[in-house]
Amino acid sequence: MxxxxxxxxxxxxxxxxxxxxxxxxxxxxxxxxxxxxxxxxxxxxxxxxxxxxxxxxxxxxxxxxxxxxxxxxxxxxxxxxxxxxxxxxxxxxxxxxxxxxxxxxxxxxxxxxxxxxxxxxxxxxxxxxxxxxxxxxxxxLKRRLIRAVGDANVRFNEDALRMMRAVRFASKLDFSIDPDTMSAITTHSHLLAKIAVERIYTEFVKMMMGSKPRLGLQDMCNTKMIDYVPEFKNYLPGIKKIIALPEFRLKNEFQVWGLISFSFGLNHKQISELLKRWKAANQTIEATQKIVTALRELVAHGLNSMTLFNTGQSLLGDTMGVARALNISVDETKVMQRYDQLPIKNVHELAINGGDLIKAGVLKPGPELGRILKQLQSVVINGELNNDQPTLLEHARVILSHERKGEI
Missing domain, CATH: 3.30.460.10 (Beta Polymerase, domain 2)
Structure with a gap:
């Protein structure tokens, strides 16, 4: 050729x-x-x-x-x-x-x-x-087949990560795995436990971002590789939920772990524990937690203003991507319009900061500053007060006054 x-x-x-x-x-x-x-x-x-x-x-x-x-x-x-x-x-x-x-x-x-x-x-x-x-x-290539070079048993005994690469390529290309190669993966799946988690992580995320991630997960289950990656064997019902979904595409690792954590029914602490076992970056853990929080609100009663603010524009886009994968009905245009209408989009847009509170004599330096600023941020985001410094200074005084009188 x-x-x-x-x-x-x-x-x-x-x-x-x-x-x-x-x-x-x-x-x-x-x-x-x-x-x-x-x-x-x-x-x-x-x-x-x-x-x-x-x-x-x-x-x-x-x-x-x-x-x-x-x-x-x-x-x-x-x-x-x-x-x-x-x-x-x-x-x-x-x-x-x-x-x-x-x-x-x-x-x-x-x-x-x-x-x-x-x-x-x-x-x-x-x-x-x-x-x-x-x-x-x-x-x-014409047969759309993943087949090991030579003896598959030898290839996987040489490098056990090749088993993850097999399912990754099958998912990416929408290929099937040759029966002899699949059999060898099943025989040697236990060797995956000897591979550094960071290397498995890379192949797994690529697999989940392929054209057939459900196929990749099914292959991992069929070959028992699922038993030798961190924690997944404890969440087989969640794995089966994902496999049962209609076809979907994920764009990045935040969406991958958002889908997995939501399907596994994990809370913030469990998400952190799972992803630390997978050696994920702190940024990925925090992003996943925000996506799952937003997804739960979407399913329960819709996103409130504070969640829109905390999630942010980029992760809201990822949340919508996971919602599509999960077949959750959501008006994405309306969600993004509501985000665009927020009075502030980040903490730096708040018309007041700790220095302003100290200069005005409202507070002295200390942990109370952060707590009061959080409350001021909340009332602005929820549309209860205008985002201007005089109004927020006065509200800070009111909060402190009520607290000292025991009214809050």
Missing amino acids: KIQNLPNEFEMARPVLQTIESAGFEAYFVGGSVRDTILGLPIHDVDIAASAYPAEIKELFKRTVDTGIEHGTVMVLDHGNGYEVTTFRTESGYQDYRRPDQVTFIRSLDEDLKRRDFTINALAMREDGEVIDLFNGLTD
């Missing part, structure tokens, strides 16, 4: 391959960019594999960066772009079920492609667009 019209990303990188080849070495485009070009999908990183050793690559180009030289990878900087060039290699001794204990540089493309995970990712392409296919990857 020869691709006649190469995407611009390849055209820009062709001089790198030509330079390597003109020095007497072999060089090919490899990996996901080749696969996605054949499928007509957008491509991202353009990766290059070559028979030249790292030191030889560095001699051929003026500007290089040692991004992973111990594994044979050198970044070539060319006309403002960076291209990772990796020497053909073999790998052995995966004692941690993830990283090879030994990497050996070789000159053979065939041997290099044998170590790759799936046939659809073991395609190589010359700089003129000719595709090299040693494992019937092109046939598997």
Whole structure:
């Protein structure tokens, strides 16, 4: 097979391959960019594999960066772009079920492609667009099939994360997994417990953002991988709820965890505990909590002004995305219009701050400042008072006066 019209990303990188080849070495485009070009999908990183050793690559180009030289990878900087060039290699001794204990540089493309995970990712392409296919990857693309290169049991024993990659690619591409490959995942699913949670997290979120996330979750259940990721085996009814939903698409990790946490019926504390087990960032935990709070209000009685304010415009958009996935009926235009009509959109828009309260002699520095400002913020957001400094100063005095008299 020869691709006649190469995407611009390849055209820009062709001089790198030509330079390597003109020095007497072999060089090919490899990996996901080749696969996605054949499928007509957008491509991202353009990766290059070559028979030249790292030191030889560095001699051929003026500007290089040692991004992973111990594994044979050198970044070539060319006309403002960076291209990772990796020497053909073999790998052995995966004692941690993830990283090879030994990497050996070789000159053979065939041997290099044998170590790759799936046939659809073991395609190589010359700089003129000719595709090299040693494992019937092109046939598997036509059949929409995820199939391991060689013995699937060996591939997953080498790198257990490949099992998550299998379900991720199936979800992303709407492919099915080859029966032998699926059987090997089931056999080795327990090895997923040996993989760093951060790596599983990345593959899982990508899977949930694919075209068929329900399929990915079902595959995880069928292969028992669900038992070896943090906490999920304790929430199987929630997993089944998601699998039973109509088809949906999620745009980012906030939406992914919002959908999961809502479906699992988690409160704020439980969301924090779950996502900390998954090594999620604090920003993701806070965003998920806000999304779930907003979703619960939507279902119960609609969003109030304070929740609109606390959620914010961006996360309200994510809340609407999760609501669509959950098949929750909501007038999204009306929700966003109500947000736009809020008197203030953030704390900085409040017409008064702690310094103003101190300067006016209402309060002295201390924890009371934050508490009073919260109350002033609330009455403005709820439309009970105008957002102007004299009005808010007077209201602060009233609050304090009532508190001192024991009326609040």
